Amino acid sequence: MKILVLTAHPDLKKSRINRAWFEALSEADAVTTRDLTAIGGPEMRFDIATEQALLLAHDRIVFQFPFYWYSAPPVMKAWMDQVLSYGFAYGPGGDKLKGREFLILVSTGGPAESYHAGGYNNFSMDELLKPFQQTASLTGMTYLRPFVTHGMAVATEEDIEATVPAMLAHLTDPELDPKVRQARLLRKLAEDPAKAAAIS
Amino acid sequence: MKILVLTAHPDLKKSRINRAWFEALSEADAVTTRDLTAIGGPEMRFDIATEQALLLAHDRIVFQFPFYWYSAPPVMKAWMDQVLSYGFAYGPGGDKLKGREFLILVSTGGPAESYHAGGYNNFSMDELLKPFQQTASLTGMTYLRPFVTHGMAVATEEDIEATVPAMLAHLTDPELDPKVRQARLLRKLAEDPAKAAAIS
Numbered sequence: 162m163k164i165l166v167l168t169a170h171p172d173l174k175k176s177r178i179n180r181a182w183f184e185a186l187s188e189a190d191a192v193t194t195r196d197l198t199a200i201g202g203p204e205m206r207f208d209i210a211t212e213q214a215l216l217l218a219h220d221r222i223v224f225q226f227p228f229y230w231y232s233a234p235p236v237m238k239a240w241m242d243q244v245l246s247y248g249f250a251y252g253p254g255g256d257k258l259k260g261r262e263f264l265i266l267v268s269t270g271g272p273a274e275s276y277h278a279g280g281y282n283n284f285s286m287d288e289l290l291k292p293f294q295q296t297a298s299l300t301g302m303t304y305l306r307p308f309v310t311h312g313m314a315v316a317t318e319e320d321i322e323a324t325v326p327a328m329l330a331h332l333t334d335p336e337l338d339p340k341v342r343q344a345r346l347l348r349k350l351a352e353d354p355a356k357a358a359a360i361s
Numbered sequence: 362m363k364i365l366v367l368t369a370h371p372d373l374k375k376s377r378i379n380r381a382w383f384e385a386l387s388e389a390d391a392v393t394t395r396d397l398t399a400i401g402g403p404e405m406r407f408d409i410a411t412e413q414a415l416l417l418a419h420d421r422i423v424f425q426f427p428f429y430w431y432s433a434p435p436v437m438k439a440w441m442d443q444v445l446s447y448g449f450a451y452g453p454g455g456d457k458l459k460g461r462e463f464l465i466l467v468s469t470g471g472p473a474e475s476y477h478a479g480g481y482n483n484f485s486m487d488e489l490l491k492p493f494q495q496t497a498s499l500t501g502m503t504y505l506r507p508f509v510t511h512g513m514a515v516a517t518e519e520d521i522e523a524t525v526p527a528m529l530a531h532l533t534d535p536e537l538d539p540k541v542r543q544a545r546l547l548r549k550l551a552e553d554p555a556k557a558a559a560i561s
Binding site: 171203204205229230231232233234235236238239241242245281282283284288289291292293295296298299 | 429
């Protein structure tokens, strides 16, 4: 499985968590990392043919970004609006991404407890990421469970380092497709008739 | 009531619906319109003091944009990430927008029926706009009912013209605050005891 990580941070040099993730991913096997801010330049302009060829050469597409105002920085959206074009990602003949996997890798400043009804951010990450989930759906990609790290506003260097192995394990896990996970659970249940009977 | 309309279209000259709305709003009383693409330039850079002073001089803030990939074009996000700064829009002392009203004015290419469970866009506009709703919440603004026009991919010039009076009426309606609307309903019920009894 080949993984393409598109990183959308306005200044990766000044980042803590996203730089640590980007560096770890850049050293991982079968992972291609792209710093969209560096590639797009100050006008956030992308070479569409290059970007589309890269998408076609990978099986799992990862959007990596810090969560600013409940979404990605503008360079992520600039890339999406330019590269996910009519006839490529949607519309007639626009099935080029169909069957690929799509995964969000995101860090938030606020704590996990705030991303709930009754928390100061009111909504869950799943609710706030629906625009990305639906982008995956329209382009025929399988939306995988996001990897989310909260509380980065007050994280120590040790907190940040500790996220790296779990992030790498999640991103490179070949069995994140929800249908694969369900099938695995059903196989386990089939091996244990007593448990299967208990939930039926 | 003074209304500030921030328009985020990548090329308003080539737009049909958003240009018609922008032009009608530019002629309306007590409405200030801003073409963010023209103002921010190719690097989407904003003069933060100017933008913040404009926000403070208005009571109702409107984000106007076409719905691309279930969100706004990148220039809207560039404006948000630069202008809604720590100490102004959130954080210590960041209560400068508190009490203002916030309204989304948006056009979609796809039809209304697609923005439902079971439609090809799966989610409702209210669901997909939650990142903006929560931005209003965190900055202390009252989130008003959005004005949404669907089906623009196949709209005629007449269809587009027909949206303008309803759009102007909605945007300038002084009674969009949900608490005001509820109070109005309760007053009506109080005038009609039979109806009030029927729903109690």
